[in-house]
Amino acid sequence: MNHPREALDDLLVHGVRFSIVAAVAQACELDFGFVRDTLDVSDSVLSRQVSQLEEAGYVRVRKGYVGKRPRTWLSCTARGKKAFAKHVAALNAIIGERS
């Protein structure tokens, strides 16, 4: 029988990437600055991790304006939501295995 850790998503094992997907998985679009502040990371760290998630098709990035101010919005794709749910199930299985 496989250990539950084998069901973990390689991309989401990274704490910041996991937190990004956790945040965007439950809202349509989140402001980039809000995610940065909530995760307490720098712009560059968030950009780098978001790029990787975007490449994997987990997160969508949309640039727009509110008035004259440029804003970046992050949203979760169906693939990202599925990967997140699977990863969370694996985490729960790992915890369950100990107890």
Place this chain on the structure above:
Amino acid sequence: MESDEATRQLAEANRVQNAVRAVLPRDYAVAMGWAMFELFMIPPFGWGWISQPVWAAVVIVVGGLGWYVTYRYFARRLVHREPPLPNWTWGVLGGWGGIASATAAMSYPSFAQAFLVAGVAAAVPYCVAAGYLFQIDHR
């Protein structure tokens, strides 16, 4: 990954999702605010003891303030989504309020309750919109 690390990751996901939940849209509050505006601002035009021009000035000031608050809410919110109601809905609701008020102004004073009826008629669609948005915001 060990159990402690898994627990830590889940706790972090929980923390982040709670932070997102705290800023989820509250569009229903905007609709409800405008319903209250229509309900309490239109009927006093039919109260004989309030000067209509003075009350019109009050309505303009409160309406302007409401418009500013509405604009700020939509411009500054941190969670964005496809609007559950198309933007023109707000224009239609506002227009309906205008038509109801104008009709009341034409039928008053022969119909003494005209402004009360207009206020209720203008507020009801906002209440319906607020109920719909509340249900979406709390899905």
